[in-house]
Amino acid sequence: MFPLPRLTETRRRDRHQNLLEAARVIFQAKGYAAASISEIAKTAQVSDGLIYRYFSDKRAMLAAVLEDFLEGLIAQAESAVDEAEGFRAKLEAIIRTNLQVYAQDPEMCALFIREQRDASDYRGSPIHGLMRRYTELLSAVVRDGIAAGDVRPDLDVRLLRDFLFGGMEHLAWNALASGAGIAFENIAAQLTEMLTSGIAYTAPEKR
Incomplete structure (x- = not known):
């Protein structure tokens, strides 16, 4: 017998990328629990056994799909920040990129939120x-803004980070659940304005 x-x-x-793309299609369509290795193999046009040469089990496939998604998002956000000039523009670039992904890839974002963020093995x-x-x-952009004198020095960077990303996820999740679209350009501009200018109106002093 000749060796393979x-x-x-x-x-x-x-092959690895082909399997990831097939897994992504099935996980998005059926969710993690209802998806099967056989369905993924059929979509990828390979045998079930070949999948186990690349992934130990279905959970490992989900993790790989989500990691691939996040790596793409990070690269997109880093590029947007690098191209922007100044604190305000960099802040808006981060917000816009984050909301744009929710708007343009809602099924993948829903999969991530639903299947991974509450998983017992998420931390670490x-x-x-x-x-x-x-x-x-975001934290790096804000720290640079503080150093440049564009952001107040007593700002709690972690609090802003949690507030902003948590708020965007809440907004996007409501849109995903309702099937409504996300006007990410407009919302990014509004959020940037709120964060950099505040929401309170200061009336002119009476003479």
């Missing part, structure tokens, strides 16, 4: 690490 030819690294990466996982790296983009 060894896969090149490029071919191995292509690679996905948790990627989320920390993602939200650190």
